[in-house]
Amino acid sequence: MPAPGPEQPPTATTEVSTTLAEVVASERLRIVATLIRTTGDWDLAKDSFHDAVTRALTTWPERGIPDNPGAWLTTVAKNVAIDALRKATTERKATKRHAHELTDTPEEETTMPDDTIDDDRLRLIFTCCHPALALENRVALTLRTVLGLSVAETAHVFLVSEQTMQKRLVRTRAKIRSANIPYRVPPPHLLPERTAGVLAVLYLLFTEGYSSGSGSDLIRPALADEAIRLTRLVAQLMPHQPEVLALLALELFQHSRAAARLDAAGDLVLLEDQDRSLWNSDAIIEGSRMLTAAEKTLHLLGAGPGPFLLQAQIAAEHATAPTAAATNFARIATLYARLSQVAPSPIVDLNRAIAVAFSEGPDAGLALLDTLTLDAHLGEYHLLHATRADLLRRAGRSADALPHYRRALELAPSDPERRFLQSRIDQGLYSNPSPGSE
């Protein structure tokens, strides 16, 4: 191959890698999802895309970046897949059909009736989140295939070895194939239930990233951004599903506080103590817009609120309150009561008791905590003990609070939380040098 002529100067490698990284980020999901549909082979789809990217790295610096890099990658990946299938055809006649179909697939997407959701990305997401797959396998497959994390990165999220994760992914893809889990957006009668399953996976990804803080770990915190990006995509593709819009709103509200929830030392800052000027107002505005859209859609459907809508409404009250003291805790308590009917959970009950304490006083919150008998479910959950301790402290019963702080400290899973609880215990000791003297 001769050196490129003067009319075609070689494209700088940095420009190629920058453009390629952008195109991969924006087009990978669409291309892989389409290849899975047309080839029926998850591994081939993934490998063909990878091959196309590798070819771009050698071709683009020589011939220049194509006008439409996404289309270039799509075509090359498709051709790689066709070649692989043709090669396989000589070995196994059974795959001939696939190669034939793939070649005949028109470039244009087939148009579907308006009420049908036709998008390969959604097909892929729904298939990865199929309820016949174990929840952790759904999450792993979504990380690997939908978000494009490497096997090593996916393994890191689950804190397992790369080998273990590789086996788990292989088994999961094998079940999709062997059990014939359909590669599709579910039909209308299954859609609400299956959408709830997808949203559960998305929210798990988000909280996994959100709760991992901002330490030296770079993969897990990035999951929160990735989860929002994916939820936004699902919301664009399914704009008439109130729970999808509500989940996006919820994630945006929670993420808006990312810069304020840890201090310089990496310690947790309670919501009421956070510097609200650090909250991301763009995220709050977008979250509010999404929540309004979700409420409108719900109203049009004449349906009752789902769990994500109620949680988003609660998050909105916090996110839009000018100060902690001005928060409408009475409404939050009401929303938690409704949430505990729609999606009963001891955690929801615990949060409801906290909201009641803030709106009606710590004694009311403590009384509710006692009637809910949460210890049977949450006895080992540090936040139950921390909450009881905090409400006792607010009720002026610091001495009574101490044993609960100590129990919470024993159970707390993370260093920032342990440091926070220890500081509360220290304060309690210093302000009450002789406990019980009150």
Added chain:
Amino acid sequence: MRYLLLIVSDPAAPAYIPEEDNIEEWVADLERRGAAIVGDRLRPPSDATTVTVRDGKTILTDGPFTESKEWIAGFDLIDVDNLDEAIELAAAHPMARFGRVEVRPLWPLELGA
């Protein structure tokens, strides 16, 4: 695509209520869909005989292979498009309420391939 629905008894399941057993309706639906191949009840494990051959000798055991409180009470071999349809039929089976239904995809043996 063929699936075998294994109808499994479950001691922890709600008590069997004969009036709520709509198996005839279920079979009719299966046939209407053209999904029925074969299906039936099975006699209890006490009527089972387990056969093994070791060192050329046939050994018979009275009863099932494993001691278990859960046993296969029936089966239905169905032919449907995909797992979703198999799940839908399994969920509609009365024994999904009084027991459990295990959905097993068939793994066709390619003889002489």
